[in-house]
Amino acid sequence: MDDTGEIAKPDASPRKQSRAARRQQLIEATIETIAAQGYSRTTLTDVARQAGISHGLVNFHFETKERLLTETLQYLAAEYRQNWTAALEAAGPSPAEQLDAVLRADFDPRICTNARLSAWCAFWGEAQCRPMYQALCGSNDDDYTRTLESICARLVAEDGRGGDPVRIARVLRITTEGVWLDMMTMTEPYSAAEAMRTTFTCAAAFFPRHFDDKGALGRG
Incomplete structure (x- = not known):
């Protein structure tokens, strides 16, 4: 992890690799x-x-549990940010395509795993983690929220049906976070595919001309 919060690429030197x-x-x-x-x-x-290594080797690399947990959260945050920004960059120019890409990114199998969702839930749920979470992830969350609001504003304008893009973006974000929690906490959790369709059902409720429960209409 470098000073910018990006996931550092291994150095070419075999020792540093x-x-x-x-x-x-x-x-x-x-x-x-x-x-x-x-x-x-x-x-x-x-x-x-x-x-599968010695306790001493963990100490050598991270020194304390607090440092290890901090760097783990930084790693997850950088991974999450890179995932949705890459999806957005690869999307088409229309706001529907871009909203589809950002929402779909949350269910990418590289980040939507049981272990990662459980770790995120643990970091969110522990009161002692909240100051650390805000310090490390607050700016990333703000960037995500502003991006979602901007895309929703363009869709509202294009759709002509009215609506508050800030609130729409908030509902979409809460829906995504909610289905992540559902997948971790329900006695009979549903799949990531069903969770994604639930999120797109929410998008379709706001933008029926552009979405159904499978995503942006005409996608692919």
Whole structure:
């Protein structure tokens, strides 16, 4: 992870590549451990066991549990941001295509995994995490919200049916977050595909000329 919050690319040097790969291995092990045990119960020993390495090696790379958890949250935040911004850049020029891309990105199988969703829920749900979450993720969340509001404003103008784009964007964001929570907490959770269709059903309620429960009309 570099100073900008982006996921750092491994250096060409084999020694530094190994160090970067080891740190990523430990972050991935931390995500799995948090998913299995929760935030508070996660220890460096648990992470070492999950990664299949010694406790001392975890200490060497991260020194403290707090630093490991902070860098894990930074990693998840950078991964999430890169995912939706890349999806938006690859989308077509229309606001419907762009909204489809941003909403669909939340169900990309690279980030919409049981372990990652559980880790996000743990970071959201722990009161002691909230100051850290706001410090590390607040600006990313603001950028996402502003982008969603801008796309919705263009769709409202194009659609001609009226509506408050800020509130529409808020409902869409809350719906996405809600189905993520559902997939983690329901006794009989539904699939990511069903969660995505639920989100697009919400989009279709606001923009029936542009969406149905499968996404933007005419997509692909």
